[in-house]
Amino acid sequence: MSMLSKENTNEIFEDIKKNLIRGVKDRKHTFHTPVFCNIDDQKAIESRVVVLREFDSPNMVLNFHTDFRSPKIASLVKNNNSLFVFYDQKLKVQLRIKTISSINNQNIITKKMWEKTKLVSRKCYLTQKPPSSITSLPEDGINDNLKGKEPTLEESEKGYKNFTVVQNKIRQIDWLHLAASGHRRLKIILKDNIPSFNWIIP
Numbered sequence: 001m002s003m004l005s006k007e008n009t010n011e012i013f014e015d016i017k018k019n020l021i022r023g024v025k026d027r028k029h030t031f032h033t034p035v036f037c038n039i040d041d042q043k044a045i046e047s048r049v050v051v052l053r054e055f056d057s058p059n060m061v062l063n064f065h066t067d068f069r070s071p072k073i074a075s076l077v078k079n080n081n082s083l084f085v086f087y088d089q090k091l092k093v094q095l096r097i098k099t100i101s102s103i104n105n106q107n108i109i110t111k112k113m114w115e116k117t118k119l120v121s122r123k124c125y126l127t128q129k130p131p132s133s134i135t136s137l138p139e140d141g142i143n144d145n146l147k148g149k150e151p152t153l154e155e156s157e158k159g160y161k162n163f164t165v166v167q168n169k170i171r172q173i174d175w176l177h178l179a180a181s182g183h184r185r186l187k188i189i190l191k192d193n194i195p196s197f198n199w200i201i202p
């Protein structure tokens with residue numbers, strides 16, 4: 001990023017894509033855990049950290065995984081407008097990425113991804129009560145027989161019906177670069193994955 005011209009829109013666009021790819025692969029990269037926002041059933045904003053699982057650069061799609069029973073699924077079905085926020089202190093770059101979300105459950109996309117998940121990750125999808133449901137005790141919702149251990153492959157398969165891949169098609173990127181010499185801000189609008197650029201005042 002240090003060699004990047006902060007004035008060349010195509011270079012900035014390529015650099016954004018490069019860093020999103022890094023964010024998927026490198027668990028230590030700050031882009032690995034963006035904030036994902038949507039509108040809930042009461043038309044209120046909801047935001048939470050998610051793990052960036054995939055970035056399909058040619059199609060400009062960002063994916064994360066979640067539990068089908070999570071309230072954000074029903075909200076996204078009603079209103080598929082969503083937004084990711086990324087910030088990297090070293091790069092001094094903030095990305096605000098507007099997306100349209102689609103839900104995948106028990107289909108070819110989830111099947112492919114489920115096969116790649118580790119047993120320990122599958123445990124998240126094995127809670128008895130749905131995520132966000134009220135409980136009388138502080139607990140993680142996992143059955144006693146699975147406490148402190150990995151599920152067997154057979155046990156883990158019960159989680160598949162809950163495993164959900166949220167695909168988020170990028171429609172707009174707001175790139176902000178902070179610099180003592182002058183901040184820069186670029187709005188990138190994507191139509192059929194082709195970017196158009198507008199400089200804006202930071």
Ligand SMILES: Cc1cc2nc3c(=O)[nH]c(=O)nc-3n(C[C@H](O)[C@H](O)[C@H](O)COP(=O)(O)O)c2cc1C
Pocket residue numbers: 033046047048049050051052064065066067070071072131132
């Ligand atoms: C580092 C980190 C990574 C997380 N990754 C995910 C994720 O990939 N998917 C997810 O649904 N929740 C993830 N969570 C939990 C969410 O932030 C949130 O608490 C949970 O999804 C419930 O949110 P909801 O009530 O809006 O559905 C993560 C939390 C942290 C702190």
